[in-house]
Amino acid sequence: MPPSSEPSTATTSETAVSETATSARVPTQSPTPEAESLPLRQSTEIQGDILAGFKKDHVHLLLLAFGERDQAREWLDRLRHRVATTREVADFNRQFSRARRARAGVDPERHHAIWRSVSLTHAGLTELIGGAPYTDVPRGTTQEAFFQGPARRAERLGDTDASAPEHWLFGAVGQPAVHAVLTLAADRPEDLARALAEERDEAGDSGLTVVFEQPAGTLAGSLRGREHFGFKDGISQPGVRDFDEPDPDDPEHQLGKPGTRIVPAGEFLVGHEKDHRLPDWLPEWMRDGSFHVVRRLAQDVPGWWAQMADLVADLKQRNAVPPGATSEWLAARLMGRWRSGAPLTKYPDADPHPDPETEADNDILYGDDQLGRAVPLCAHLRKTNPRDGLLARVTDPEPVPLKGALDGRRIIRRGVPYGERFDPTGGAENGPDAPRGLVFVAYQGDLVAQFEFVQRSWVDAEAFPEREVQVGRDAVIGRGSQASFPVHGSPDAHVPLTLRQFVRTEGALYAFTPSLTALRLLAAGEIPPGGPPPEDRVLAAPMVLRRGEVISSGKARLRFEDDGDLRVRDDREEVTWQAGYTGGRSGRAEFWEDGRLALVDADGAAVWATPTEGNEGAVLVVGADGDVAVRAADGGVLWRTDTAH
Structure with a gap:
């Protein structure tokens, strides 16, 4: 039975959700009381692989490069209608699980779907927007990491020697730029093959080039659900607040999954509440998106x-x-x-x-x-x-x-093996030199902190x-x-143990997985380059600034630095003010409810502080003019760095 035609509004890829249908779409259902208490399950903004997970046996990644900007936007405008949403994937996964339980653990053969997701590299966003997606790129932030990409950060990631970028198959400096990562996932190989043919044709007709293709999928037989070394994979995933149901007796853990903690959604989605870190301060159009890490990890079994x-x-x-x-x-x-x-x-x-x-x-x-x-x-x-x-x-x-x-360090992993299993009795594709490993895929709200x-x-x-x-x-x-x-x-x-390396990085990318609305805006050319103009960052107490973290207004960057001092730098990262603390490594910087900005030691005692004690209701302002100040509740300035420029 041929797939139904794509409607003109955003819907899922072709799916079948019953034991008799073969390509009917996921039916729209009224929200249940459970869904109303878990609003992220109903999201038609968040792409479906981030929170719900595609969970398919057959996966294929197309790494694409754009040609002409107008053609790339037209391609994205057509593609966005085929991108799966969280609501669609979550509903399908629930129905699939029910059908599987009814069949005593056997996958329902006619309950199948094809899912698509798309993420864009910094270079890809720049091409679509016609300029940089943001211009404020403080050192040490996820904005910097996303801009630079993993190849330029290889040494800090341990990608050296055999894993160095000069050995990579994609993502290295000097190789063809990757602008988009298109992920396709299906229950049946024939469905995936058909969808891939369609997407290759769509891309080619729009002037896009396939830079690299990465097939992957669930291993067969006794390795089903496992990676190539033979261990079960994908077990230790975090639960997500407002998506996964908490245990009524222990709300910090997911119902029915002992040991699985419920983590704030902002650890995985831009613009949502985080566990302990400061706000994103990313452009508003990036809300409901997630930073996407793709790494090809070869395994020497x-x-x-x-x-x-x-x-x-x-x-x-x-x-x-x-x-x-x-x-x-x-x-x-x-x-x-x-x-x-x-x-x-x-x-x-x-x-x-x-x-x-x-x-x-x-x-x-x-x-x-x-x-x-x-x-x-x-x-x-x-x-x-x-x-x-x-x-x-x-x-x-x-x-x-x-x-x-x-x-706040957790990530959502969607990794999947690639290559044939190692079998010394098999043919060349099962031999020791055949390509095999794991396509490491992760979603997070902050590349650096996670x-x-x-x-x-x-x-x-x-x-x-x-x-x-x-x-x-x-x-x-x-x-x-x-x-x-x-x-x-x-x-x-203890005795010493010499461990050698048997997993190598063979390619890596950082991309961003936008919301469905953001995809529409990108396709329409309605996102201005450069991001929002500089603005004051106003923070109420209590506030904690941990080592390496920065509050940036564009012209002023207040950072608690690695040596334990507190400094203000300008947009060129030149120091314009510093606390001058030299008494040893302080533990963190804090803004207290009594109005003081302080450096504290490991026990929480102040080792340096502003002379602003006794001003409850005061706020810390990192100003768009380059100044940093503590302001009283009535707006009066209590203390400032005098670094405006």
């Missing part, structure tokens, strides 16, 4: 498992592991889970779920394992999400709180978390390092 065999043999010689320890035993410890996804914290001795269809278990705590005896500190799960197992300092008695600190922070400060940091032993880099996706491995049966002994 035989090399990984050969290393496991070598390491476990060496550890046995040093009496550091139980006599019955195997490569599986060690690999689970370096991953943090067994192959089935069962966590080591609950099942330290063996994988309890050999069935690959076992439900995921995300109820993991490290608070009682601060020294990494049960799950090594270099384990992939601990490195990418330390949960309650993180101490700010090795001497701290209490872990860093999740709410107000670590929740993806880059996790990659730079956790994954690639040899001393994270801070402990008296050598922790090492991420044992699975890291670029190799020396790590300490706990000796079995000893309360405090």
Whole structure:
């Protein structure tokens, strides 16, 4: 049965939602009481892969370059009607799950859909808009990261040596520019092939060039739902406030998914409330959009498992592991889970779920394992999400709180494997040199504070978390390092472990996934270049400015800098004022309810402050004229930096 024709208003891609239909559209339903309490589920603005997730077996990414601007806008105007919304994808996923349960866990064969999403790189937005999407690009912000792209930031991300951009297949400086990332996802390969042919024709007719194509999809057989090393993937996702239903008995966690915390939507969507950071201060048209990271990560499967065999043999010689320890035993410890996804914290001795269809278990705590005896500190799960197992300092008695600190580091991952499984008995496409790995896809509201922070400060940091032993880099996706491995049966002994690199970056992009309204405005050429003009940033107390964070009005940038001092810089990043604190590394800058702007130490005591105490209701103003001031409730100036220009 041929697909129904596309209507002239924004709708989903062609879908089938019953056991008898083959390409009927998702029916429009009246909001249920549950939906009214979860308004983001009803969004027809947010693209569907961000919060709901496409969750398809067959995926294909087209990396596209624009030709003429008018033709590119016309292409986007036609494409936007085929882009899936959160409401459409969430409704389909709910119905699919119900049908699957009714079939005792078997996928409903006729319940299928084709989804599309589109994101645009900084270069792509610049082409469509006819100028930069914003001109205020403070150092250290997501605006800077998005403008520069991952290739120019490769060293800070650990993309060096074999992962350096000169080896990439796309995204490197000097390679053809990528302007748009078009993602297609389908339940059936024939549907995906047909949609791909249509999209290639559409792009070609509009003067677009396909720079790179990345096919991907769920692995077959025993690797279904797993990545190429054999471990279940996509388990530890955050819940999203106003999208995922909270547990009535524990509102900070998602109903029916123990261990899954509900995180404010602003960690994934521009313009929404965040966990603890300052507002976005991005152009209003970017609201309901999300920053999109795409990385092609090649996996050396035989090399990984050969290393496991070598390491476990060496550890046995040093009496550091139980006599019955195997490569599986060690690999689970370096991953943090067994192959089935069962966590080591609950099942330290063996994988309890050999069935690959076992439900995921995300109820993991490290608070009682601060020294990494049960799950090594270099384990992939601990490195990418330390949960309650993180101490700010090795001497701290209490872990860093999740709410107000670590929740704001979460990302939504939509990764999918590419390439055929490794099978030494198969043909060339299954051999050791065949391309295979993971298409890492992530959505977040802040590239620097989320993806880059996790990659730079956790994954690639040899001393994270801070402990008296050598922790090492991420044992699975890291670029190799020396790590300490706990000796079995000893309360405090460790032995060194040499970890090599078996995951390489082969391409990377930063893009932005706009709302449906933003796609319409971009297609119509109605977004002016340069972003909004400079304006005052007015902040009420209490306010916290953490290391590296900046409040920018365009002409003034108030930043708490890495050396622990507070400075104002102009739009050229030249210092125009500084607190001049030299007494050691202060912990953060705060604006207090008594009217003071202060630098505080690790215990929260002021080590420097403005002379503005006793002015409740005062506000901190980072002015569009370049001045920074504390103003009283009546508008009078209590203190200023005198840096207007």
